[in-house]
Amino acid sequence: MIKDLFSIFKRMLGHSTLLMKKPHLIIRVGWGYFSTLVLKRPTLRTIEFSVNTDCQSECEFCYSTQNVSNSEDELSLEEIRSIWQEAKSLGAFSSIISGGEPTLRKDLVEVLEAVEAKKHIVCMTTNAIALNESRLARLKEAGLSTIHYSLDSLDPDENDKIRGYQGHYAQVIRCIQWSKNLGYNIAISTVAGHGDKKKIENMIEFCRERKVALVLSLASAMGEWAGQLENNVTTEEWNMYNHMMGENPFMRSDWNINMSLKNECPGGREKLGVSAYGDIATCPMNPVSYGNLRKNSLKDIREKMMLSPEIAQRSPNCLIGSDHKYIKDFMAPIANYKEFPVLVDEHPVYTGKLDPDRLKAKDEKTPSLKERMFARSESE
Secondary structure, eight states: HHHHHHHHHHHHHHHHHHHHSGGGGGGHHHHHHHHHHHHHOOOOOOOEEEEEOOOOOOOTTOOOOTTTSSSSOOOOOHHHHHHHHHHTTTTTEEEESSSGGGGGGGTTTHHHHHTTTTTTTEEEEOOTTTTOOOHHHHHHHHHHHEEEEEEOOOOOOOOHHHTTTTTHHHHHHHHHHHHHHOOEEEEEEEOOOOOHHHHHHHHHHHHHTTEEEEEEEOOOOSGGGTTGGGGGOOHHHHHHHHHHHHHHHHOOOOGGSOTTOOOOBBBTTTEEOOOTSSBEEETTTTESOOOOOOEEEEEEHHHHHHHHHHHHOOOOTTTTTHHHHHHHIGGGGGGGGGSSSSEEGSSSSSSSSSOOGGGGOTTTOOOOOHHHHHHHHHHH
């Protein structure tokens, strides 16, 4: 117990460097801890925006292939700005910009302005492909403080194959150095799945040597891996990855930086994921939506989430990666749907039946984000 608390303290100390650069947030963060721990009212800390669905990569494990709508427009700048203001009113002091691939959004600087990046903690998760030193400098000037670079093998050829883009590994290495020169907080974001022990051990050494953070995202049986539950971590592997994070404070993930000071899924309480079309889920990898911000307020949707049994139970696991009951009940039944998200009220776990109109035909393949992007550009 004492060792666990010490690990939490070391991890929080490492994260405090972000706050020291924006000391005006200390009171807001302190209130979040007080509200969560003393008043027992969980406070929203982070909102993750999937700002687009375009991508140049074709990752073997992409979870977003079914997250594309042919009838809805992606969130506008004004909508992003409005969502952030409401999130802030619920306690949020940080946001994550992801995609698709966010650097393909032409108004990315304006997106950073919309989430008040100069005043708050803002992170971007990127494949690095569209970045160069001058663009990184512009994003830094716009307030971006932290970048997560996706990397999935330290063997360049293997990584490029996994990511579906030749030269990806070399580009990430270049971007790490440029980002260091510019004073960014840098992390490597990597997928941790079944059988990845050696990969994660290698990533730990890679990040330790370069003095950058390591962020784990658990493999999700969605998108390209829809229904492939064999890629999910076992209970033993889940415990192993948590032990690794306890031993290496520069490692982190969604479930181990909670204001509750517990290892638990923060979705619906401390963190929310916003799709490119305004749907709210526990995180971008979860195909279940609890409402759309074009129809309902963030406050009402979050309250609905916290009352939902699957969230109210406060899972000590990552819902989409290691909570095997949630994966079996909520993800496996809809793995063959053509398009996500699925509204929770329309989910088979509550309706008792699948929607036949949403099922893919036999051998029907979902186009990759890259294929959709090219097809859309050719039709315009």
